[in-house]
Amino acid sequence: MSVTLPQGFSAAGTTAGLKASGRPDVAVVANLGPSQAAAAVFTTNRVFAAPVKWSREAVADGQLAAVVLNSGGANACTGAAGYADSVATASRLADRLGAVVDNIAVCSTGLIGVRLPMDKLLPGVDAACDSLSTDGGAGAAEAIMTTDTVSKQAGVTVDGWSVGGMAKGAGMLAPGLATMLVVLTTDAVVDAAALDGALRRACRVSFDRADSDGCMSTNDTVILMSSGASGVTPEPAAFVDALTDVCVDLARQLIADAEGASHEISIDVVGAASERDAEVVGREIARSNLFKCAIFGGDPNWGRVLSAIGVTDAAFDADDLDVSFNGVKVCRGGQIGEDRSLVDLSGRQVRVTVDLHAGSDSATILTNDLTYDYVKENAEYST
Template sequence: MTVTTPKGFTASGIAAGIKASGRADLAVVQNTGPHFAAAGLFTRNRVHAAPVKWSRQAVSDGQLAAVVLNSGGANACTGADGFADAARMAAATAGHLRLPADDVAVCSTGLIGIRLPMDTVLEGIETACAGLTDDGGAAAATAIMTTDSVPKTAVREQDGWSIGGMAKGAGMLAPGLATMLVVITTDADITAEQCDAALRDACRVSFDRADSDGCMSTNDTVLLLASGASAVAPGTDAFTDALTELCHDLAGQLIADAEGASHEIAIEVVGALYEEDAELVGREIARSNLFKCAIFGNDPNWGRVLSAIGVTDADFDPDMIDVSFNGVQVCRGGQIGEDRSLVDLTGRHVHVLVDLHAGEHTATILTNDLTYEYVKENAEYSS
């Protein structure tokens, strides 16, 4: 049920010894062909990690044959030496698998500002490459976890072809790609151009709209590798639809496992003049610490929703806005609506519906509440 579900892929995940805890920390995913089409999307943070620099270059020709991933260190803010480390990870993987180094992408996650223990990493890469199997996807998904409490995987099986994916990310989870590593595989027979177009479309409405804590990471990477091993060419639309579903599934899993969260919140903005307005408004609400604390306290605090909306330059009239929490319209026309005591926020899922009454567009942002546990994890964990 993961990256090795599609035909033409092998994977492995091992404990190389990068993490002091001894937990799994190194994974390899290989595309065994016959095709090697690929696409990638990366963090828009201008401070980006060495593996991001490497992988952006590696995928730029639309072709990848393998990905090597480690947890236990982000290899970010490590300068020219760090870039050389990322290049050595790719070269070592390529050597063991008899590939050109520039067909190997590299992903790292963990602490910023420390060098990776390269002897340990290189030894681990040898072991992981030797252990690649066609059911190694679950082990790979586990090896990329940091503060994640569960591995995240998803598949979509279609008529004769499939897509599989794995993801990690529980903090620095914000847009411009939620902070995360994602590897998606497919045995569909599609070109690199189709991969690129489909990945952009799917990410725009899924990972880009998962905003747990507003903090954009230095290492975000989403890679799509297509083996063509099913010999089925589904066409761009059908492929994009399935890929979008899979990305939504993984994005939901990321939000469900976000650090310290006690509520998963879907902020649905409707009635926007532009889709960009809907996204902007949803994102501003998702980033209001006061709103997030209120949800933690099971308080349908629509005043904090309105004060967040008011900061944006979206098109709206403050006296037209409606806000509902879990189906109860507590704010109507910018004023007091139904009795807030009718709202039940004790469950884990919260649906906030904002109607701007300015147009026909909509967007949904996924986020979390702000809890003691979030503060605790991020006060105690150095990332």
């Protein structure tokens, strides 16, 4: 159930001393082959970190030998010197693995605007290489945590091949990609172009729809590597399905552990004229601070849902909107529906269903409530 579930991968996590907490902070995931096919998606933020710039170039040819990841510093907004740090990190790992530097991806997470202490990071890369193992997935997953309270791993096995993955991210979790680093592995035989297509399809309905706090990071990276070690070439659809399952599983784990959250909210938008409309409506609701505070307060405040829907350009008639909280349709036809006191929001899981009555498409956005603890964590994070 990790990046080392598929055959042909080794991984490790180690403590380089980048974090004040003294917890593990450097991870390596290496592809032992025979294939080195790879694909990746990155943040669409125009302010992006040095490792994102480097890794985009590294994966452009569809080949990766390994990924090195660090927590304890995002290496974003650090200029040419920061970029050189990412190159130096890749070089060190390439040297240790006997790989080409252009086949090494680099991921960083932590505070923006702080240089990485290379005198600690590079020895950390060495130490991780020394402990690489085919059951090192759990250690790697632990080493990429920032404000995460638990490590995130997932995996599925299908007819002789597997997909595994790990993720980190608990804040700055937003559109496009949640603020997160994700490494996905497979031993299925899939070429780089097919990996790329499958990854984009899987992300679109998983990480892209996890929107905890509306803030898009400078460092989001999702990397997918195939070792081909199973020797099995899966049906394309079966591969997409398995990959999507792993991504959805990881996305749910991210939302479940989002900073300070007391509720995990699934916003199901149905009856939409297009999938895009459903997504736009779900995301607008997910970003309404008033809605998020209401859930925290146990209040099925459908007025705040309607006022969020109303600022979108989705197809709907305000007099047709239905809104349910945990199955109780408190708003019917844009007006007062069932008694709101019938809604129980005391559990951690909340399901909000919006029927636009404008078509047959749908989408689900995952989000969290807005709590005292969210404010506390994010008011104190860098100080």
